[in-house]
Amino acid sequence: MRQAVRRWLTGAGATAAVGAAILGGAGTSGAATNSAVGRAAPAHAAQAAKQAALAYVPSGHVIVYGQHGPAVRRMQRRLAELHYYPGKVDGQFGQSTLEAVWAFKEIQHLGTTRDPNTAGIAFQHRLVNPRIPRPVYPRGRHNAYLIDVNQNIEALVLFHNGKVVLISHVSSGGRYTYPCPGDPSATCGPAITPDGKYQAHWFHRGWMQVPLGEMYNPVFFIGGAYAIHGDIPVPLQAVSHGCVRIPMDVANFFHRLIPISERAGKGAEIYIWGRT
Secondary structure, three states: OHHHHHHHHHHOOOOHHHHHHHHHOOOOOOOOOOOOOOOOOOOOHHHHHHHHHHHOOOOOOOEEOOOEOHHHHHHHHHHHHOOEOOOOOOOEOOHHHHHHHHHHHHHHOOOOOOOOOEEOHHHHHHHHOOOOOOOOOOOOOOOOEEEEEEOOOOEEEEEEOOEEEEEEEOEOEOOOOEEEOOEEEEEEOOOOOOOEEEEOOEEOOOEEEEOOEEEEEEEEEEOOOEEEEEOOOOOOOOOEOOOEEEOHHHHOOHHHHOOOOOOOOOOOEEEEEOOO
């Protein structure tokens, strides 16, 4: 995992400071500091991105989950350059790459209901000249780090000073009802991830048991109840009780990319919007 993240950081043009924070374990709580993480990319980054786009050539055929080979490897490398996380760039179209494909489809509005587990011709051509997400700034924004969660498309984008650092598929509140904890005969819900502006204020390392289940590496934004966290599964559909689920491999390092603090204005800003 550490080697895969290192390669992703290098391929995505992330700074050495970010890599050090992820791979070196800076801090005792998993929180990154403003001085250590996500400084502006060098001036040649835009030119490098343009050259990378020119270097990517669509395969000319549909790439399907489970396949392996050079076409998959080129797709993985291009997704990493665009700040999606496809896992190890090894030419194997596995789960991590599939989740990056989903995220790309969501951001590019390519649709995920038909043939969700494939990277078709239109998908590959969009990789050459993709839409780059722009932050939707909340009113009263005061932090250089912004985690933008769009529930309309189930995607998360982490920005630093307006620049994309990471794009991930998510699964937010499914809007269903469920048995209340402690009283299965009663009904709770609906399961909603509340729109609003929040702050990353607390991180718990590893698995954590909560009344509604388990969370992996949760970054809390409302008390000790609502968090961005790893889980199994993170399907295409919105199935969470109210948190924001991210893929497990992303959850392994997500908390290292952002400042996490209880002090007002010091933790990364989290802006959730789109469904409530």
